[in-house]
Amino acid sequence: MPETFPVATPIWCPGCGDFGVLAALKKALAELRIPPKDTIIVGGIGCSGHIHNDIQVYGYHSLHGRLLTTATAVKLANPRLTVIAAGGDGDGYAIGGNHFLHALRRNPSIVYLVMNNGTYGLTKGQPSPTAQIGFEGTKEIPFEPVLMALSLRSSTFVARGFSGNQTQLVRLIKEAIEHESQGKGFAFLDVLSPCVTYNDTYAEWRKAVVDLNADPDFDNTNRSKSFQHILETIVSGRIPTGLLYRGEGASFERNVLLPGSEPMALQDISPEKNLESYKKLLRKFA
Amino acid sequence: MTTTLERETRPIQPKRVNEIRVMVGGQGGDGTLTVISLLARCLKLIGLHTYDARNVLSRIRGGHADGVLRGSVNRVLCSGDALDALVAFDEEAVEVGSPLLEADGVVIFDSSRGPLKKQLPPRVQVYQSKLSDLAGTQLKKTLLKNTISFAILSRALGLKQELVERVVKERYQRKGGEVLEGNMAALQIGFRLADEIGVAAHYSMPEGAENDSLQVVGDEAIGIGFIVGGGRFYAGYPITPASEVLDYLSVNLPKFGGAAVQAEDEISAINMAIGAAVAGVRSMTATSGPGQDLMTEGLGQAAEAEIPVVIVDVQRSGPSTGMPTKHEQSDLNHVVFAGHGDFPRLVIAPADVTDCFYLTVDALNLAEKYQMPVFILIDQALAQNSQSVPPFDLSKVRVERGKLLSQTELDSLPVYKRYEFSSDGVSRRTIPGMSGGFSQITGNEHNEWGMVSVNTENREKMMRKRMLKAELAKTEMPRGRFYGSPDAKIGFVSFGSNVGPILEAMDILATKNVPTKFLLVRSLHPLHEDELVQFLDSVDTAFVVECNLSGQLAGLIRREVGFANKIFGINRFDGHSFRPSEIAQRVLEELGPKTGGNSRNA
Ligand SMILES: Cc1ncc(C[n+]2csc(CCOP(=O)(O)OP(=O)(O)O)c2C)c(N)n1
Ligand code: SF4
Ligand SMILES: [Mg+2]
Numbered sequence: 001m002p003e004t005f006p007v008a009t010p011i012w013c014p015g016c017g018d019f020g021v022l023a024a025l026k027k028a029l030a031e032l033r034i035p036p037k038d039t040i041i042v043g044g045i046g047c048s049g050h051i052h053n054d055i056q057v058y059g060y061h062s063l064h065g066r067l068l069t070t071a072t073a074v075k076l077a078n079p080r081l082t083v084i085a086a087g088g089d090g091d092g093y094a095i096g097g098n099h100f101l102h103a104l105r106r107n108p109s110i111v112y113l114v115m116n117n118g119t120y121g122l123t124k125g126q127p128s129p130t131a132q133i134g135f136e137g138t139k140e141i142p143f144e145p146v147l148m149a150l151s152l153r154s155s156t157f158v159a160r161g162f163s164g165n166q167t168q169l170v171r172l173i174k175e176a177i178e179h180e181s182q183g184k185g186f187a188f189l190d191v192l193s194p195c196v197t198y199n200d201t202y203a204e205w206r207k208a209v210v211d212l213n214a215d216p217d218f219d220n221t222n223r224s225k226s227f228q229h230i231l232e233t234i235v236s237g238r239i240p241t242g243l244l245y246r247g248e249g250a251s252f253e254r255n256v257l258l259p260g261s262e263p264m265a266l267q268d269i270s271p272e273k274n275l276e277s278y279k280k281l282l283r284k285f286a
Numbered sequence: 287m288t289t290t291l292e293r294e295t296r297p298i299q300p301k302r303v304n305e306i307r308v309m310v311g312g313q314g315g316d317g318t319l320t321v322i323s324l325l326a327r328c329l330k331l332i333g334l335h336t337y338d339a340r341n342v343l344s345r346i347r348g349g350h351a352d353g354v355l356r357g358s359v360n361r362v363l364c365s366g367d368a369l370d371a372l373v374a375f376d377e378e379a380v381e382v383g384s385p386l387l388e389a390d391g392v393v394i395f396d397s398s399r400g401p402l403k404k405q406l407p408p409r410v411q412v413y414q415s416k417l418s419d420l421a422g423t424q425l426k427k428t429l430l431k432n433t434i435s436f437a438i439l440s441r442a443l444g445l446k447q448e449l450v451e452r453v454v455k456e457r458y459q460r461k462g463g464e465v466l467e468g469n470m471a472a473l474q475i476g477f478r479l480a481d482e483i484g485v486a487a488h489y490s491m492p493e494g495a496e497n498d499s500l501q502v503v504g505d506e507a508i509g510i511g512f513i514v515g516g517g518r519f520y521a522g523y524p525i526t527p528a529s530e531v532l533d534y535l536s537v538n539l540p541k542f543g544g545a546a547v548q549a550e551d552e553i554s555a556i557n558m559a560i561g562a563a564v565a566g567v568r569s570m571t572a573t574s575g576p577g578q579d580l581m582t583e584g585l586g587q588a589a590e591a592e593i594p595v596v597i598v599d600v601q602r603s604g605p606s607t608g609m610p611t612k613h614e615q616s617d618l619n620h621v622v623f624a625g626h627g628d629f630p631r632l633v634i635a636p637a638d639v640t641d642c643f644y645l646t647v648d649a650l651n652l653a654e655k656y657q658m659p660v661f662i663l664i665d666q667a668l669a670q671n672s673q674s675v676p677p678f679d680l681s682k683v684r685v686e687r688g689k690l691l692s693q694t695e696l697d698s699l700p701v702y703k704r705y706e707f708s709s710d711g712v713s714r715r716t717i718p719g720m721s722g723g724f725s726q727i728t729g730n731e732h733n734e735w736g737m738v739s740v741n742t743e744n745r746e747k748m749m750r751k752r753m754l755k756a757e758l759a760k761t762e763m764p765r766g767r768f769y770g771s772p773d774a775k776i777g778f779v780s781f782g783s784n785v786g787p788i789l790e791a792m793d794i795l796a797t798k799n800v801p802t803k804f805l806l807v808r809s810l811h812p813l814h815e816d817e818l819v820q821f822l823d824s825v826d827t828a829f830v831v832e833c834n835l836s837g838q839l840a841g842l843i844r845r846e847v848g849f850a851n852k853i854f855g856i857n858r859f860d861g862h863s864f865r866p867s868e869i870a871q872r873v874l875e876e877l878g879p880k881t882g883g884n885s886r887n888a
Contacts, residue, residue: 001697001721001722002696002697002699002700002701002702002722002723003700003701003702004701004702004703004722004723004724004725004735005703005704005724005725005726005735005736005737006735006737008737036724037718037719037720037721037722037723037724038718038719039718040564040565040718042561050738052726053726053737053738056724057724058718058723058724058725059724059725059726059727059728059736060561060564060726060727060728061591061726061727061728061729061730061738062557062587062729063557063583063584063587063729066553066554066557066584069549069550069553069554069557069558069561070557070558070560070561070564071561072558072561073519073521073547073557073558073559073560073561073562073565073569074561074562074564074565074718076519076545076547076562077519077561077562077565077566077567077569078565078566078567078717078718078719080719081565081718081719098550098551098554099550099554101550102550102554256540256545256547257540257543257545258540258541258543261543262543264518264519264543264544264545264562264565264567265562265565265566265567265717265719266566266719267518267543269516269518269568269685270516270685271514271516271680271683271684271685274542275680277541277542278513278514278680279680281510281513281514281538282500282510282677282678282680285500285501285502285506286498286499286500286677
């Protein structure tokens with residue numbers, strides 16, 4: 001087997017939450033025995049968007065905010081791949097917000113990991129859409145990605161983890177990857193991943209997080225109840241985490257692709273292969 | 287029957303013609319264009335070639351809309367200069383069409399809203415009748431006025447009734463039931479009406495056997511070329527005049543295990559095309575100016591990360607929303623220059639529907655062999671007007687995937703680096719799923735492994751590597767086409783659908799003893815400087831014909847090869863394509879009383 005790229009050492013500041021996300025992701029992939037050759041990580045642009053350099057799988061570094069559209073097409077091109085999109089909150093909720101909405105609507109079987117730190121780490125600490133009120137003078141009410149995800153009837157997997165809780169995070173990533181691999185649709189996982197340099201929220205978040213899956217009253221199969229529960233938790237000043245919603249719906253690739261067809265990426269596209277059907281295309285215009 | 291008829295009785299002898307030009311005009315959404323497509327079918331069945339052009343507004347209903355059909359024993363690439371017959375459903379259509387009418391032309395007018403007011407030249411034959419009213423009262427469907435008018439028109443054109451009936455029947459067979467019956471009944475009403483009002487056969491066309499031509503618009507030809515060239519993934523956001531590509535591929539790609547995705551915007555569309563390409567699929571997106579603007583960042587990404595994608599830009603009138611349905615050729619600068627940073631790209635400019643097919647296949651091959659974005663630049667007229675073309679020759683289609691490795695090839699390598707330096711700048715490519723092919727693909731500057739790098743030496747080498755590919759790709763880019771007399775001292779240079787009007791302008795000029803020649807440029811970036819230099823060297827005056835105000839092609843030529851003092855612009859930017867006579871006229875004016883006289887820089 002040829003020698004391939006040397007896995008990079010993460011470029012993050014010591015203590016950055018993204019280290020925890022990387023560790024959990026590696027652990028989840030290993031425990032699920034996902035073949036690295038069949039895995040592609042699509043990174044965003046930001047500190048977080050470097051994560052694909054640090055694991056020996058296929059990596060694609062997208063444009064800022066465009067990781068979801070790219071990853072969606074990778075999945076359509078070859079549904080046999082495990083497709084993981086991973087980026088920041090600025091990437092996904094600001095510049096890429098429209099694509100987030102449409103990924104939720106389409107439900108492609110990809111994992112979407114957002115390393116949410118409430119700031120633009122790479123551009124040195126401006127407030128992101130999820131910045132807490134008061135951060136760098138922000139007066140805007142923070143964007144709540146899990147509520148948005150829940151509010152689309154087509155969403156099938158909505159979760160939130162915390163980089164400071166490895167056990168829970170590994171479990172959530174594994175569940176997300178399984179959702180993806182089984183073709184069940186869009187596995188959205190927002191991960192609280194503090195930026196220790198510009199917005200160090202570790203202590204605050206450690207106090208505020210609450211694992212809703214530990215609450216026997218929480219039903220993560222009921223969209224409206226889950227929504228209400230999460231909203232109330234947020235309003236009370238806590239941060240809901242866990243697998244917040246799991247539902248069922250046709251995946252994008254199932255809706256779009258011809259059932260049973262060979263993945264596009266693997267098809268023989270030589271003209272001889274399809275000559276008769278190509279002739280038929282021409283006949284339409286004769 | 288409430289028909290009123292004003293008939294001028296004059297014996298009419300059918301005129302033998304090799305060509306017939308008909309306009310059908312009315313309000314948008316009232317079905318005027320179906321008359322054009324029915325007639326196009328009839329003409330094909332008697333062996334004629336057709337060209338049809340549509341002039342519509344950017345709304346579904348209302349506003350003047352017309353279609354022009356030209357049928358000819360020769361292949362034609364534009365609507366020409368004049369009209370033989372005009373079917374007008376309102377006064378406005380007469381205003382629009384009548385100035386083009388031949389002195390002995392025919393007008394069929396729907397007088398439901400009152401008799402024709404416009405005074406027409408004495409030899410023009412007008413047949414008027416309350417077509418809409420008739421369709422409404424007799425068939426309970428005013429839209430069937432179209433089919434009634436078609437029957438009358440077919441009489442005036444001297445077409446056989448069986449042929450006309452066959453075509454209408456075939457056309458509505460699939461819909462069956464009421465639709466079919468309604469249209470067949472409308473035809474009979476039309477024929478009876480024609481008898482009553484004494485519609486004569488004004489023309490007689492040579493009737494041969496059905497020809498084997500395809501009647502295709504440019505957008506569809508690109509769609510066919512894409513599938514046949516192995517394209518399987520398409521993403522696009524609806525926009526006139528590129529939507530037909532999306533429409534065609536949405537219907538047809540799934541049959542081949544592919545997919546056409548309607549993206550949420552053009553930013554998404556190009557990034558989807560990129561994603562599918564990264565996974566190993568031949569992919570494409572198509573748009574028009576506003577969407578092209580949004581795709582610009584993705585263009586640079588495809589170039590920097592060395593991802594093969596094909597981008598179709600169907601030009602319309604800009605800037606901004608401009609005149610969305612109208613013709614223009616003003617994105618040339620954009621596709622050649624857009625994007626921050628220095629990067630390679632290829633820009634191919636098909637000039638006719640045949641080109642649209644073959645050059646799309648070429649674009650796919652070039653994109654994959656040189657691992658870079660390739661533009662196909664066409665214009666509204668080429669995209670949406672239908673041409674009769676010889677059947678596309680599938681045996682000429684090759685799929686060349688360049689340095690895309692097979693698993694066996696990959697297995698034999700000691701080291702695999704996605705961006706390995708090589709003599710031609712092209713590196714071997716793997717796709718996810720291959721074992722031993724891990725790669726990092728990125729739009730950040732990177733080293734050979736694809737790891738982000740700001741090393742100065744590496745940067746220079748990577749920049750040169752990417753640019754080298756465009757230079758080598760140039761040797762495979764489509765060459766220009768030459769027309770006319772080699773010794774002519776008056777030349778035309780142009781691109782895209784202008785080929786039609788220019789060729790006919792050359793014929794007009796030849797009759798006035800002004801011999802001309804013409805270089806049709808089909809690669810806009812990189813330009814084939816050699817063919818331009820040779821051509822421009824050999825003429826005294828070169829008219830650069832283009833549908834934009836600032837002379838973008840002329841500017842490009844001046845920038846790349848010079849010859850500023852020989853270049854004159856002939857420009858049109860009112861939303862319509864050129865007419866042959868207008869180009870000939872402009873040349874004659876420019877040359878002054880003596881050929882080769884008066885020189886003025888554009
Ligand atoms: C189109 C575009 N605009 C702006 C930037 C600059 N930029 C790079 S990263 C970034 C924000 C990153 O924030 P986030 O996505 O939250 O990632 P983090 O660094 O916090 O992990 C911005 C604005 C860019 N690369 N591209
Ligand atoms: S700036 Fe913040 S987000 Fe970026 S690496 Fe440092 S700690 Fe992490
Ligand atoms: Mg961030």
